[in-house]
Amino acid sequence: MRFKIDSARYILFVIGVIVSFTFFLSLNMSRRQEMETLGQIAYRNYLESNLYSMSAGYFQWDEFKSSVENEDEVFINNSFSDILDEFPFITSIQLSEGYVEGFFEVSKIQNIIYSRFSIYDSDAVDKLEKIVVVEVDPEVILTTLYDNDTFYEIGQSDGEHQVNLIINEPLLNWGHFISIFMIGILFRVSGAFIYKQTIRNHYQLDGLKSILNLLSKKDFYTADHSEEVAELAISIARRLEFPRNYVAKLYAAGILHDIGKVGINDAILNKKGKLTQEEFAMIKEHPQLGYEIVSGFTGLEEVAIIVRQHHEKLDGTGYPNGLMKGEISSLAQILTVADIYSAVRSDRPYRAAFSEKEAFVLLREMPINQEVVDALENIVLEDD
Numbered sequence: 001m002r003f004k005i006d007s008a009r010y011i012l013f014v015i016g017v018i019v020s021f022t023f024f025l026s027l028n029m030s031r032r033q034e035m036e037t038l039g040q041i042a043y044r045n046y047l048e049s050n051l052y053s054m055s056a057g058y059f060q061w062d063e064f065k066s067s068v069e070n071e072d073e074v075f076i077n078n079s080f081s082d083i084l085d086e087f088p089f090i091t092s093i094q095l096s097e098g099y100v101e102g103f104f105e106v107s108k109i110q111n112i113i114y115s116r117f118s119i120y121d122s123d124a125v126d127k128l129e130k131i132v133v134v135e136v137d138p139e140v141i142l143t144t145l146y147d148n149d150t151f152y153e154i155g156q157s158d159g160e161h162q163v164n165l166i167i168n169e170p171l172l173n174w175g176h177f178i179s180i181f182m183i184g185i186l187f188r189v190s191g192a193f194i195y196k197q198t199i200r201n202h203y204q205l206d207g208l209k210s211i212l213n214l215l216s217k218k219d220f221y222t223a224d225h226s227e228e229v230a231e232l233a234i235s236i237a238r239r240l241e242f243p244r245n246y247v248a249k250l251y252a253a254g255i256l257h258d259i260g261k262v263g264i265n266d267a268i269l270n271k272k273g274k275l276t277q278e279e280f281a282m283i284k285e286h287p288q289l290g291y292e293i294v295s296g297f298t299g300l301e302e303v304a305i306i307v308r309q310h311h312e313k314l315d316g317t318g319y320p321n322g323l324m325k326g327e328i329s330s331l332a333q334i335l336t337v338a339d340i341y342s343a344v345r346s347d348r349p350y351r352a353a354f355s356e357k358e359a360f361v362l363l364r365e366m367p368i369n370q371e372v373v374d375a376l377e378n379i380v381l382e383d384d
């Protein structure tokens with residue numbers, strides 16, 4: 001068993017690590033892809049809006065057009081140095097022969113990005129035969145938009161250039177690795193806890209069932225009756241919409257409710273005739289004895305209380321403590337109804353079994369929770 005728990009812990013740790021590693025990796029990969037796409041869009045917008053304002057500011061301008069026509073080198077060079085100052089991503093600028101469709105176009109020639117501009121008058125109507133060619137440095141744009149960890153490569157798409165961003169930092173950093181390790185530990189610890197808890201509950205209830213088995217050897221009625229009471233009690237609890245963990249406690253209490261009878265003399269337990277007052281007083285000790293047995297098991301403290309209260313009545317006439325309605329746990333109140341119903345519906349050495357109708361007449365007269373009796377009656381009627 002020791003080996004099994006240890007290897008289960010190890011496996012749980014590995015599972016925790018794999019799950020969190022995959023989670024962080026896929027999360028960061030999709031985030032990175034998104035950043036790269038957004039980066040491409042941002043780059044393109046930045047480049048195009050700047051080229052557009054360069055075209056509108058300098059190359060759709062009567063003065064510049066006439067300086068080109070008149071070969072006014074001074075004016076042209078002054079304009080070019082203004083442009084180089086204003087747009088740092090332009091690395092060279094010159095006049096050239098050629099024709100450009102529209103205001104400007106961008107192209108890639110041997111890994112260098114060029115933009116070529118038409119030269120217009122101020123109304124953007126008359127176009128010169130000459131053009132302006134500038135060389136673009138994408139790295140300057142990218143360092144304006146991003147930090148140094150971003151790399152790029154220039155690709156071609158539909159005849160136009162595009163920049164593919166490569167974000168140059170590891171997908172997982174130290175923080176992620178520490179989180180992954182911690183999640184592994186968390187899986188290991190919580191898994192081992194749940195595993196132990198399950199094992200413990202399993203063996204504890206099994207242990208108690210074997211004590212119950214012992215009881216069935218001395219009290220023939222109890223073993224079958226316990227199972228039946230437990231089943232009946234949980235159907236009532238489910239109908240009254242009790243939460244699942246309450247139902248589980250009630251089931252254990254149902255199985256164990258008469259376990260205290262192991263401490264009662266066999267002769268009294270199996271006596272066929274009427275019990276004397278003294279003998280009945282001894283029988284009445286079984287809820288408290290049961291409580292003492294069950295409460296010794298860790299995790300069954302609440303079950304033990306239900307066991308102790310299963311013969312209490314709402315008006316204080318029950319035993320062992322003569323509790324009143326508000327003092328009796330609602331699960332014990334259910335168990336009481338199930339216990340009485342199961343008892344009167346079975347044959348006993350000193351009387352025959354009650355009919356359904358007779359049983360409910362009796363339950364209706366007793367100081368027990370009548371809402372629970374209603375629920376039981378509905379269940380019984382549905383079963384018919």
Ligand SMILES: [Fe+2]
Pocket residue numbers: 257258286310311
């Ligand atoms: Fe009992």
